[in-house]
């Protein structure tokens with residue numbers, strides 16, 4: 001019988017990260033992100049989940065003195081996104097990020113979504129209109145905002161603002177999307193909408209999500225990584241992690257025994 005192997009979209013190889021104060025927040029992490037799959041990062045507060053996520057789009061470059069060691073290789077082109085010769089702006093077009101709290105710019109709905117395209121140098125109005133519509137549809141927001149595209153983004157509800165941030169992230173056609181606790185500021189209905197959206201987006205791109213919510217990891221992800229004190233303790237199929245984890249530490253964490 002033929003075995004189907006899922007392609008790897010990106011992989012961390014022996015990744016270490018040091019904050020500017022010298023603290024080593026990641027310790028030799030090697031892990032794949034499978035293409036068109038959702039990978040969840042779980043673990044107790046301070047274990048390095050956000051630090052790891054932020055390496056993927058070179059967010060740490062924004063603060064001097066932070067240091068990466070090791071590689072994050074994207075496929076199929078084998079680009080090491082951490083290489084100093086690789087432009088972080090280009091990386092952020094390919095690997096976009098959605099934050100914990102919705103953070104639209106103080107601009108209109110339209111301009112929020114058009115932002116990345118303008119940074120890329122696009123100024124053809126027809127192309128821009130089409131791209132904005134496509135991204136808003138991709139973020140399941142179009143029907144709610146199509147008649148008020150020039151309203152200020154802050155007039156949207158929290159859940160709508162988060163979908164707007166997803167549309168903004170989608171507009172540059174990223175290959176990977178990073179979500180850092182994307183629903184922790186939202187009510188249960190808005191949370192369910194975002195989870196549903198992530199599952200839909202998976203058919204177009206690859207997702208890495210940090211979550212504190214075990215049910216969310218179990219509901220949306222295909223693979224789960226458990227981190228502790230900057231190390232990757234266990235990585236496996238989400239079903240396996242939640243039903244039969246290989247490590248006692250993982251089991252203690254997901255069953256709430258972790259002290």
Ligand SMILES: Nc1ncnc2c1ncn2[C@@H]1O[C@H](COP(=O)(O)OP(=O)(O)OP(=O)(O)O)[C@@H](O)[C@H]1O
Nearest residue numbers: 019020021023025044045046047048049050051052
């Ligand atoms: N700017 C910084 N400078 C120095 N150390 C930092 C900085 N940001 C985070 N750290 C430390 O790095 C470690 C990992 O933090 P990180 O925010 O990645 O953890 P986390 O697992 O995402 O936590 P949480 O679930 O609470 O968001 C922690 O010990 C934290 O104190």
